[in-house]
Amino acid sequence: MNIVFDPEKRQALAYVDNKVVGCCEYEEVGNTWNIIHTEVDLEYRGKKLARSLVLCVLSHARENGYQIVSDCPYGKKILESEEKEKNE
Secondary structure, X not given: OEEEEEOOOOEEEEEEOOEXXXXXXXXXXXXXXXXXXXXXXXXXXXXXXXXXXXXXXXHHHHHOOOEEEEOOHHHHHHHHHHHHHHHO
């Protein structure tokens, strides 16, 4: 499995054998990235792939000085979890 960040398309993609099996899309508004959609093919769910995709976008946002929020319910859950861990 390989996760690739594509800033031009504003997404992180997960590949298995050169096939896209998951994505995390975001939009850029000013100095903020907003995760708008996270999806993983049914056969790859339960393997923490969606989490890895969200964390990939989060990592690139932080590296580039952007704040990050999520309108995507799953993305929001992961961001809140990361913030909680960071504050413990």
